[in-house]
Amino acid sequence: MSDQNRLAPPFGSLIDRQQPISFRFEKQNYQGFAGDNIASALAANQQWLLSRSFKYHRPRGLLTMAGQDANTMIQLSSDPNALADRIAISDGLEVMAQNYSGSLNRDRGALLGLFSKFLPVGFYYKAFFKPRGMWEKWAPLIRKKAGLGVINQDYQVEYYDKQYQFYDVAVIGAGPAGLCAALEAAKTGAEVLLVDENASLGGSLNYSRLDAEGNTARVLRQALVAEVEANDNITAMTSATCNGWFADNWLPIICGKRLYKVRAKKTILCVGSLEQQAVFHNNDLPGVIMSSAAQRLMHLYGVRPGKTAVVVTGNNEGYATALDLLDAGVQVNAIIDLRQQPEYDAIAEYAVSKGLEVKTGYAVYAANKDSGGLHLGSVEVREIMSQGICAAEGNTILCDTLCMSVGYTPTYQLICQGGGRLSYDDTSAMFTLTNCPEDCQIAGSVNSHWLLDDVMADARRAAMIATNELDLSSATVPAAIALSQQQSPNFGWPIFAHPKGKEFVDFDEDLQIADIINATRDGYEHVQLVKRYSTCGMGPSQGRHSALATARLVAAATDKTVAQTGVTTARPPFSAEHLGHSAGRSFYPAQRSNMHYRHLEAGAQMLQAGAWYRPAYYGSSDQRQDWINNEVNNVRNNVGLVDVSTLGGIEVRGPDAPEFLNRFYTFGFLKQPVGKARYALLTNEAGVIIDDGVACRFTEQHYYVTATTGGVGNVYQSMLKWNAQWCLDVDIANVTSAYSAVNIAGPNARRVLAKVCSDIDLDSQAFPYMGVREGNVAGIPARVIRVGFVGELGYEVHIPQHCGEALWDALIETGAEFSIKPFGIEAQRILRLEKGHIIIGQDTDAMSNPNEVNMGWAIAKKKPFFVGGRSIQELNKTPLKRCQVGFVVNDLKAPIPLESHLVLDGDRMTGRVTSCNYSPTLNKPVGLAFVEPDQAEAGSHFTIKSSGGVMVEAMVVKLPFYDPQTQRQEL
Amino acid sequence: MKLLTCPLNGLRNITEFTYGGEYHPMPDHQQASSREWAEHVFFHDNSAGVVIEWWCHSASSYWFLAERNTISDKILRTFPASEIFNQRIDFVAVPEATPTTKGESQ
């Protein structure tokens, strides 16, 4: 392979030169090596241009080589906005650039750059504010130009999952600090997790030059990594991103297609720092890169950053980079040192001794394109006259690479998510972090330590504190490491305005110096407002490279200190994550009754009500209404069977059982006879109806109370909470799942039941309406409750859960001679509506008190107390504002009103429909609605605004619609 | 995600729990004025500082109380409800019954 741009080992520690890999970029074939990411492999092939910028479609190339910037966002087949300097190449990988029209090299959208003067900060707010509707017109065009990647709508679902993990100490970041912290903690026997987002442990030791000869880092890394790998107490995860810090050290760590939900007792964030760019004209040209990016290219991937280079630096690290470049055979044309009088360390002195041209007190004022127009060709350097101001003239130095080494920002995101505060030290020109959350520390360069020995000592110290607090050690913790006396790596003002602008502060959003200054002049002085107005820091890299420069610019423009200005709020996630990481392994529990498969076999259409699967009706969906009507008619005229296993069931037992129910429900229960069921209506403390059921008294001290399917969980919890306060001598147990239940209803119900139940006298005198009995049904021990569930003679049969299917089979078989038929919840709802029974939560809302829904009869008036009693008393003092009525629609051609359709009085909205359905029994739509009290008189009419705005006349009728004397259920 | 110590089940993710609202004693439901009662039902102190709250461990349906600092969101202590509620509460009959129009019938 013709890889003229590769360096010989030991450069290229991550790549395996024996394993070539072919992939495609912009439909051209390329080759790289195993271990390469897309950006490094393309760089090895001299392909520097990777994408076009968001707003002006400017050519962009790699910047950090660390997956921290938006310049490297590329399109994979089903993955937009992937980072080229993160994604490993693989055979056959198809990579496309993003955000261009025409071709990447000749992007028609780049013309927009010419109009940048007419696209000032806040352009969209200003231009489309008036007239109304203007934005809607322009938005599609603008969005098309300003888009990023493209979503593949033929995306194949992939398997993502999640896993919990538990550690004593989680160390985030595996640079020199992280490695030392992990080793120190592991010594005490602590279970340690060590996480790094890069492919290889060691952080900056992988690429930094820590001594003149350039050996220290490599040797130290090998030693520390070997020690970590040999330590059983340390779990090391690479290519894994800790994407947030949540309360009590809850850490989402993304690795591959798995989201680890890590709970650590202690967290040590050794997350390092992010190198910052210098701000000058055309600082975004491909070829202008971070100093650390050049080092990563060479050391990790064996890629030469260019042929001729200039280093612009505000610290001594720039000199180390220059030495690396020399080692890689790059011609270093100059070191432009922003400092007037640099204090050299040994490395810098060594570099100077190599005879490199050094200009101190100079800045790179502008970058110029090469003849192709897409890459750096030269830089213009000028003397710095005062802060940010350069001499009127300078000179030009040819180079295809410019390495920027002007300072760092601590990787503050995770700490600030946890409540950490960012301050600014004017002397070191650097952000510093304080106020770490409890059980969380920072160590290393994120904690403002720069000398290797300090970094490692700081990390060990943090680990000691952590393990001491965990009682795993009792080490004497050394005093906090004093901040280094060494010159800060940050140069205070690496920002140089240019008459032609294009000095980018934020690459993601193409924001220049003037945009930030003008935002403050437009009145948005606070940094949070600057962000929202200018969109600075809103892009994919979330201000990693713009926050510091923005803070400095805003501070200067508003006469504040940088510390006062600060940065915008850091929120999770730290880096973009796939939706799959959130969606993977989600649990949506499903509940099935014991008779579930019998319903399926009978052709039921199932629907999910809450978590429960329930039969809606039995039969094909094309004749839905016919099946439902038949089911209703069969119950009214013959006998039907419905699975009510989903009904809640609660045992209330003990000496105080009656007293408890008397306090909990609205009705009276003290005098309820054994062998009887009583309606149980539940209100909350505000007097609002929240559930209902029946309370069956089987013995003096034993009630079995039913509750609604969706409500039983809350009813049960509420019972326990009240009794935690009342301390009554009662036991409360939720036995919902322990019982299967059916309701057998219709004029023939008794005859069917009698065939399989010999030990209960089913005679209407012996077992009257609202009676409860225990006995055997089809040989199964059963609780039988005679309720008017659907307004016909009916029995609810509750049996042990596992016998559900056996009971179902027995009743269907026995009932065959009476043509028994199962019915689903659609029929059930119609049957109950015909009887005017309300459904809590559908016919009631969060304000419904019993009087509004004609349930005053269910309120005991003489009880000393019940939950909601006092509130109902209060409500009774004021006239009703609305009440529920039954209505019929006599016009059979009118569209049937639906839930929530409005009730009108002229133009005035006076209420709404809560339930409405066609009643096969009455042969017309019947429903319930909230109306104003003066609309409630039986026989009066009101208007419903039905589907499509059609006005439908409804007539109020007295409830129930069917069998007004309620005789049928008492047969 | 926060952790919460259940007095019965120990330290658990807070998603295992149901919040039961602020704890404040119920006023005498017969003697309280309408305003006092309305405040009890509808108003929440929402104080900045240490509050006592009801929490329920869902899997075991165990109710307990927690002291939490609403400024720092730090949970200072959790304890069984029996620390506060250690004897049976009784309600005396209404001295003067409201006249009823309908009896207890269905």
Next chain:
Amino acid sequence: MSPSIDIVTTALRRSQLYRRHIEMGAVFESLGDGTAGDSALVSYYGANNHQQELTQAQHLGLADLSTLPRMGFKGLGTPDWAAGQGIELPAQPNQATLQSDGTLVARLSQSELLLASNLNGLSESIASTTQSTPPERVYSLPRSDSHSWLVLCGSRAAETLAKVCGVDLRPHKFANGEVAQTSIAKINGVLVRNDLGETLSYCIFSDSSSVEFLWDSLHDAMAEFKGAAIGIQALRDC
């Protein structure tokens, strides 16, 4: 007081997972006393390869014991009464002990017990407590019906559970005989570590109506580690 009807019934006893088992080629056996029909328990799946299922159980297996008897009691009188019935009580809530007849007794609170039979479905503790009439302030709970009973066992069981449960259940953090009442795949349940000989094993008791969902969720979580369903024979052999 009346114990009501939560006594184990003699009606045909099949697991809610019966159809899942059939699909997987289960071969069934009857329960100890034979009254529950002959398709009560999955004996093994597919060909009767003892050694293979045993190896699977030791590696990662999932078994359904939902048809084996269990019982619950709670109420202030429970600890004294149960001790009087000869049950050896765990000292603290959220601990479990194995009785001499192999019955597992988990203490869910100061005054609540869960009893689960031995692998032969014959439990004297359950039989005797069920037959005797509990005194005042002892209340029976129909655990055979309210809860399903799955066993997840083998050396990879803890890792599997880490995908569905937020409690640290690793063997060195969750000792044999410990109990966790928690959420498993978003279903509330009782999880008891109850090793089978040398084999790491967890009993999961949870809402019977959700067991198919839990079964499927556990299979999905096990797939990565090549877990599989196993019959009760393999558990007995462990």
